[in-house]
Amino acid sequence: MTAKLYEKDAYIKEFTATVIDCISADNAFKIILDKTAFFPEGGGQAADIGTLGNTNVFDVQIENGAIYHYTNEPIEIGSEVIGKINYDRRFNFMQNHTGEHIVSGIAHKLFGVNNVGFHLGEELVTIDFDKELIREQLDKIEYLANQKVWQNLPVKAYLPTEKELKKTEYRSKKEIDGAVRLVEIKDTDICACCAPHVKNTGEIGIIKLLDTEKMRGGIRIVLKCGNFALQDYKNKYQNVSQISALLSSKQEKAYEAVQKLDEKCTAASQKITELKKKIADMAVSAAAQNDTCIFVDGCDVKELQLLADKLHKKFGGIRAVFSENTGNFSFAICAGDDELQELFAKFKSQFTVRGGGRGGMVQGTVEATSESINLFFEF
Ligand SMILES: [Zn+2]
Known part of the structure; x- marks a missing residue:
């Protein structure tokens, strides 16, 4: 042993x-x-x-x-x-583990929830409770937990005698074989646990509850204490300060600034869609009966499909539309289905084509020059 x-x-x-x-x-x-x-x-x-x-x-x-x-x-x-x-890493674990005891102890006392799962890894600490908790309850737990840190309470780990154990009310995460080791945080919690903890709650520094996720009738909470919380704050501070600098807003108004930007982006993208429709209509108006194949700028496959469809409805026959990308062309070809499949097979045999389709429409990308594409459609 x-x-x-x-x-x-x-x-x-x-x-x-x-x-x-x-x-x-x-x-x-x-x-x-x-x-x-x-x-x-x-x-x-x-x-x-x-x-x-x-x-x-x-x-x-x-x-x-x-x-x-x-x-x-x-x-x-x-x-x-x-x-x-590796003591720095271990001490971070001790901060988080002791913080978890405080949070679980308070949650149990206040709201009768039980810790049914705990994970403490390199970066992520999670607690699983068997019942759901709402944000107000979590805020209360978090505040009281930090009070316990400020009070710098002693944390005692010990192996009680059988008699002592019988008299003691304690939490346990699972059935324990052999000797029970108790971890007691003064006026806060007693829990059976085998891991190392800090001696006084002040060493935890800070306890922060972060994301939550509903699970199996309960809730999973992401928790960060001590140095983990400090690193998290550092990362988030850096993010918020960069976002607010980019949007020329105050840090505490960063969310509102992003919301405004998002609204602007949505409006701009709606405008772009409208304009593209107009361009498509203009391209259709400008096209002549014998323009089997036309080239347009800056259209994606979806827009090309729309355009090919409009041209086919107006003129009938084979209608192919191409838009140049770097190194290839996006395309959509609309025609009667039988005619189209025959044409597309020939098209694929002549060029390097990715894509396909059915029901009178094929689309994709093709590696070719505009001259060779034009030549192909001059039959
Ligand atoms: Zn523990």
Whole structure:
């Protein structure tokens, strides 16, 4: 059995241990130590990473009570190694994990919801509650949770005696085998948990509830605490300041400025559609009976289809419309179906064509010169 240093002291960054076993696994080695400060993945929290001697530890897992440190290099059995965990990353996890306890504890007390899922990864922290919560409830939870941070309350993790455990009311995310470890945040919450937490709530810094998503009668909440929240604020601040500079608005008015821009874009795109229809009508008016193939500027396939259809309705026969792109032409050809399929087969045999169609209309793109296209339609 490996002694779990992280259970007694979550602030150990470096430790010396003896290698008990080194097992070769798929492209990796599983190192067992007599003691470790590396937290193995569990309770929704990702594993610690770091180094053992000169070897990187890229994962830590607990399987049937044994803690395996996954490395790329073997380490001699019986040797002493210095273990160093990536402490900045771990501390971020401790901030988020302790923040999650506070949020879950308050949500449970105030609204009777239970935490039924927790995920703590490199960037994303989510809590799943078994009942829905509305924005006002979430705002209340968030505010009270931050108050608990400002009060800098002690966080105690301990293994209670059986007698103590019986007397204690605590939350538990799942059925626990073996000894129950309790994490108690003064005047806030008691929850069974195996992971490392901060000693005082002030170390969390800030608790911010972000996006929510309904799921299976409950709600998933994205949460960011401490440094995760700071990085999130930094990114969002940068985004908002760039958007507001671009739109010459105040930062707090950025949303309104974007809304106005969106309205302008919608109006402009409606105008463009109207103008394109007019251009199509003008092209139809200008076309003559023997203009089987015409070229227009700046039309997409949909607009070309409309134009070909109008020309076909006016003059009948084969009506082909082309619009030049970089390196190819978009096209739409409208004609009687049998006639069209025969023509299109010939067209495809002569040029590199992408596209097709039915019911009297084919469309797509073609790699050709305008001269060769004109020549093709002069039959
Ligand atoms: Zn915990």
